[in-house]
Each structure stands twice: as C-alpha cells, then as structure tokens.
Amino acid sequence: MTATYRFPPPPIPAVPVRGSSSSYAVRRIFCVGRNYADHAREMGGDPNREPPFYFTKSPDSIHLAGIDLPYPPATKNFHHEMELVVAIGAGAHDVASTAALDAVFGYAVGLDMTRRDLQNDAKEKGRPWDLGKSFEHAAVIGDIVQATICGHLAAGAITLSVNGAVKQTGDLADMVWNVPELVAHLSAFYHLGPGDLIYTGTPAGVGAVVRGDRMTGSIAGLGDIHVAVV
Ligand code: MN
Numbered sequence: 001m002t003a004t005y006r007f008p009p010p011p012i013p014a015v016p017v018r019g020s021s022s023s024y025a026v027r028r029i030f031c032v033g034r035n036y037a038d039h040a041r042e043m044g045g046d047p048n049r050e051p052p053f054y055f056t057k058s059p060d061s062i063h064l065a066g067i068d069l070p071y072p073p074a075t076k077n078f079h080h081e082m083e084l085v086v087a088i089g090a091g092a093h094d095v096a097s098t099a100a101l102d103a104v105f106g107y108a109v110g111l112d113m114t115r116r117d118l119q120n121d122a123k124e125k126g127r128p129w130d131l132g133k134s135f136e137h138a139a140v141i142g143d144i145v146q147a148t149i150c151g152h153l154a155a156g157a158i159t160l161s162v163n164g165a166v167k168q169t170g171d172l173a174d175m176v177w178n179v180p181e182l183v184a185h186l187s188a189f190y191h192l193g194p195g196d197l198i199y200t201g202t203p204a205g206v207g208a209v210v211r212g213d214r215m216t217g218s219i220a221g222l223g224d225i226h227v228a229v230v
Pocket of ligand 1: 033081
C-alpha cells in the first residue's frame with residue numbers, strides 16, 4: 001500500500017557535511033544545559049558535577065550558518081549561546097563513555113539561540129522551556145566536519161564575537177561533562193542514532209543580539225561560522 005498524505009511531507013532538515021556532496025539529515029536535537037562551570041555560575045546555578053540535564057529543539061529549528069538569521073517573534077531578549085555540536089552517526093544505547101566516541105560521526109560549530117525572556121519566565125514558573133528554546137531558526141549550525149578528518153575534539157578554544165567584539169570565550173576542555181560522557185549519559189535515556197545532534201552547552205558571556213548584529217563563532221579544529229541577524 002502506498003502512503004498518501006493530505007499535505008506534502010515537510011522537507012527533511014539537513015546539514016552539509018564538509019568535503020562531501022551528501023548532507024546529514026537531522027532527526028532530533030538534544031541540548032545540554034549549564035555544561036561550563038563559569039556559565040553555570042552566571043545563570044545562578046551550582047557548577048558542581050551534578051548529572052547533566054537536557055532540553056530539545058524541534059528539528060525544524062535548524063538554521064544553516066551563513067544565511068541571515070531572522071530576529072524571532074515574541075522576544076525582547078534574543079541571546080547567543082556558542083556551542084560545540086556533536087553529530088551521532090551510529091546506534092548507541094546504554095554505551096559506556098569509553099565506547100561512546102565510536103558513535104560520533106562528526107562535529108560542528110553551533111549556536112543555541114535563545115529567547116531569554118521567555119526562558120526566564122518559564123523557569124520562574126517551573127514551566128517547560130520550549131518557547132524560549134525551540135522555535136524557527138533557533139538551532140544555528142555550520143558544516144559538519146567528520147571525526148575521521150578533524151579528530152575527536154576534547155580541547156581547544158571556543159569563541160563568539162558580535163560585531164568584532166569577543167563576547168564568549170572558553171575552552172572545550174572546561175566542559176563539566178565531556179563529549180564521551182554526554183553521549184554515554186544521554187544513551188541511557190534514548191536509542192541514539194544517525195540524525196541525532198547534541199548541542200553541548202555554552203561557556204560564559206551569553207548576551208543579547210539585535211537586528212544588524214553580525215556574529216562570528218569559532219571552534220579550534222572546525223573553523224568559523226558567520227551569521228547576521230536581520
Ligand atoms: Mn545552550
């Protein structure tokens with residue numbers, strides 16, 4: 001039996017793979033909260049090593065770097081969160097951290113764009129973060145670089161500039177939970193597989209952008225992304 005749809009199926013969100021003619025179809029987007037101690041402090045949290053926590057963004061939040069980023073509706077406080085993104089490329093369920101990197105296909109530079117006013121309002125009321133975190137264009141991402149090319153990223157500078165001024169700076173080595181630990185932990189809750197992206201948290205210095213701002217994000221080993229807010 002051939003399936004028919006009342007409306008055409010939506011396009012599959014996908015991210016270019018650097019040096020490849022094929023792209024990476026996105027299934028799910030997981031995001032880690034407070035994964036750098038200095039950012040946990042600036043958000044009022046305890047940077048001690050509590051278990052990681054997560055929220056998700058809809059796959060159609062994907063916004064490719066280099067394309068102008070529309071300022072979203074219903075916010076007056078649109079924040080950048082510069083993050084390393086992990087792209088899963090093999091099945092992983094309940095894996096140990098020592099085996100977790102086997103499931104990592106590659107890495108990308110990303111921005112977990114946030115309607116901070118809506119997120120803070122939700123936090124105060126003990127409500128879900130969806131309105132603050134999951135919305136159109138909220139998951140900015142650059143090309144995925146395959147781990148076979150860039151290696152597995154465990155240390156190196158992560159930086160975000162706005163209009164040429166450095167706003168966020170950190171080192172991947174300062175993650176509270178590193179990439180293999182995150183993949184292993186998350187794999188206890190999900191059957192991870194190809195198409196699953198993990199935004200691994202942001203260093204200190206998050207702040208607002210407005211229309212006309214130009215962001216440049218950089219991670220050692222991956223290069224730069226450029227995004228203008230319009
Ligand atoms: Mn984030």
